[in-house]
Amino acid sequence: MVTVYVHSEADNLPKKLGQYILNQQNKTLSRSNTFKIAISGGSLINVLRLGLIENKNISSKIKWDHWEIYFVDERIVPLNHPDSNYGAFKVAVLDNLTNSKLPKVFPINESLINNNNKSSHIKIAEDYEKLLPKQLDSLLLGCGPDGHTCSLFPGLKHKYLLEEQTKRVMWCHDSPKPPSDRITITLPVLNDSVEIAFVTEGESKQSIMHEIFDLKDLNLPTALINALYGDKVTWFVNDKAFAKVENKDI
């Protein structure tokens, strides 16, 4: 069953998420030398800055030099482009790490970018798949107002991404959320990961939270992930986003 934590402003969602990540780090490092985590873009990145950098109690316990950081999806743009998830994460988190104990970070290979060239987009996805470990310890995901996560979008046009059983990273074209060309992990990666967390805040997510948690519409990638992998899924939401959910007893 999915676990949901609903936070009021005073509850400090970034701190709760930071604590959750810290616990996962410690659990993983007690049996292995490396903590492998993959993150999404969007508002999550600022929550990570607040929870892992600004919160000194947590930041002092993060063993960055034991982390490998991957991206669950990435927009096909240069790494210093304002739309790059890596670029946003670099500015918000990596550039704030002052000691020499830095994580290993795995962005897309920007030298393969060749605008509007289908085969180069596919090559970027294939190249990223080779970088990804078989099992990630933690996936940190967002949820769009249409129920997408990673760059797995609902609807017929993007069904090829959700249905993929073999390729672990794919080119997503005609993304409804710009920019149009992206890469995304597919369900096999979610299936193999140890833990999955979603982070969702704000009024703009109220309707979709109702569709995911009350209507359980399995056409929505986020609701499907709840149904398929519920036992390892945790949601960090704020009370504004969760206000229209009727079944709060999840």
Ligand SMILES: O=C(O)[C@H](O)[C@@H](O)[C@H](O)[C@H](O)COP(=O)(O)O
């Ligand atoms: O690169 C991306 O676009 C993201 O990875 C995407 O999947 C994001 O997580 C959701 O769209 C939620 O974004 P917000 O939290 O900003 O609404």
